[in-house]
Amino acid sequence: MGRGRIRPENIASDVQGAIEEEPKTESPAAAFVAGAKAIVPVLLALIPFGVAFGAPAIDNGLSTIEALGMSVFVFAAAAQLAAIPLLSAGASVAIVVLTVLMVNLRLTLYSASLAPHFKRLPVGWKGLLSYLLTDQAYAATITHFDAGETEEPDKRWYYLGVALAIWVAFQAATLAGVFLGAWASGGWSLDFVLPLIFIALVIPAIKDRTTGAAALTAGVTAVFAAALPLNLGLIAAALVGVLGGLVAENVIERGRR
Amino acid sequence: MSTLALWLSIGGAGVVTFALRLSFIALLGRMEIPPFLGRALRFVPAAVLTAVVIPLLFYENGTLEVSLGNERLLAGLAAALIAWRTRSVLFTLVGGMAALWTLQAIGLGP
Numbered sequence: 001m002g003r004g005r006i007r008p009e010n011i012a013s014d015v016q017g018a019i020e021e022e023p024k025t026e027s028p029a030a031a032f033v034a035g036a037k038a039i040v041p042v043l044l045a046l047i048p049f050g051v052a053f054g055a056p057a058i059d060n061g062l063s064t065i066e067a068l069g070m071s072v073f074v075f076a077a078a079a080q081l082a083a084i085p086l087l088s089a090g091a092s093v094a095i096v097v098l099t100v101l102m103v104n105l106r107l108t109l110y111s112a113s114l115a116p117h118f119k120r121l122p123v124g125w126k127g128l129l130s131y132l133l134t135d136q137a138y139a140a141t142i143t144h145f146d147a148g149e150t151e152e153p154d155k156r157w158y159y160l161g162v163a164l165a166i167w168v169a170f171q172a173a174t175l176a177g178v179f180l181g182a183w184a185s186g187g188w189s190l191d192f193v194l195p196l197i198f199i200a201l202v203i204p205a206i207k208d209r210t211t212g213a214a215a216l217t218a219g220v221t222a223v224f225a226a227a228l229p230l231n232l233g234l235i236a237a238a239l240v241g242v243l244g245g246l247v248a249e250n251v252i253e254r255g256r257r
Numbered sequence: 258m259s260t261l262a263l264w265l266s267i268g269g270a271g272v273v274t275f276a277l278r279l280s281f282i283a284l285l286g287r288m289e290i291p292p293f294l295g296r297a298l299r300f301v302p303a304a305v306l307t308a309v310v311i312p313l314l315f316y317e318n319g320t321l322e323v324s325l326g327n328e329r330l331l332a333g334l335a336a337a338l339i340a341w342r343t344r345s346v347l348f349t350l351v352g353g354m355a356a357l358w359t360l361q362a363i364g365l366g367p
Binding site: 048049052062066069070073074075076078079080081082083085087092093096097100101102103104105106107108109110111112114115118123126127129130131133189192193194195196197198199200201202203204205206210211212214215216217218219221222223226233234235237238239240241242244245246249 | 262263264265266267268269270271273274275277278279280281282283284290295296297298299300301302303304305306307308309310311312313314315316321329332333336337340341344345346347349350353354357358361
């Protein structure tokens with residue numbers, strides 16, 4: 001990690017400042033608390049993801065420490081879920097990493113969108129805030145920042161409040177899932193939670209005809225590409241799907257002209 | 258998979274994910290996503306998520322299985338319907354599991 005640090009004495013003086021100042025004025029501590037509070041309703045919706053990762057991870061033969069290690073190192077539910085069947089099928093390291101890369105590509109969009117807000121931060125802060133970047137943290141902070149309610153120095157603290165609350169909830173949910181998976185091992189088909197969570201994610205991702213075309217071409221390819229060697233099926237189907245979306249977009253645009 | 262390979266996968270996945278998150282934040286917000294890449298990225302979620310889920314529904318023990326006997330495929334279709342109507346992760350999970358357990362109990366297949 002980088003060199004910038006959150007110094008305890010700074011936090012202490014920040015907290016002091018928050019107590020002395022009017023509650024309306026935002027200070028680092030107040031911004032942090034405001035962020036953490038704003039995300040509470042979302043945390044409840046997050047729990048299924050952590051549980052949905054923990055349970056099948058154990059069902060597919062990962063140990064508790066491996067499942068938790070993945071949640072800490074990767075900290076991206078969809079990518080972790082996508083990796084489980086590959087890990088249990090004994091796919092190579094390259095295939096697993098490439099798959100995680102594909103699933104997490106969208107994070108670059110969030111990174112680009114948040115970058116102007118974090119432009120002046122020291123490198124350590126950039127590292128910390130980047131590590132904590134998730135779909136939910138992005139959605140909660142960008143709307144807040146764009147509304148222009150937060151002053152520049154407090155943005156990092158607001159974001160940290162949001163993102164850290166998500167991190168803690170996700171790790172706790174992973175642990176809950178691990179215990180659930182160990183308890184229900186075998187009989188309950190809990191590994192089925194895995195496709196279910198992807199179904200819940202993909203349906204809202206299909207917003208129009210072009211994203212529908214992407215899903216359809218990816219799906220059809222996936223049926224036939226599953227037999228490809230080295231577990232390359234997922235990557236092949238995803239690439240064909242993206243291509244399908246781009247082609248559909250071109251066809252529709254040409255039809256308008 | 259060996260323990261070493263597993264941890265290498267986890268570590269590699271962690272590094273790659275961190276790099277994606279850091280990418281534009283580290284570039285000081287001066288660089289924008291090239292237009293073509295931006296267009297392609299729009300289709301990534303729908304394509305990747307479908308690519309993950311389809312084999313899990315259509316294949317049983319490594320063989321393609323499209324029949325009433327494939328309970329996971331049927332329960333998956335039911336879950337897709339629930340996801341579409343409710344947009345709720347929780348309802349999709351609960352409804353999908355209930356559908357699977359029901360189908361397993363009655364057994365439509367031969």
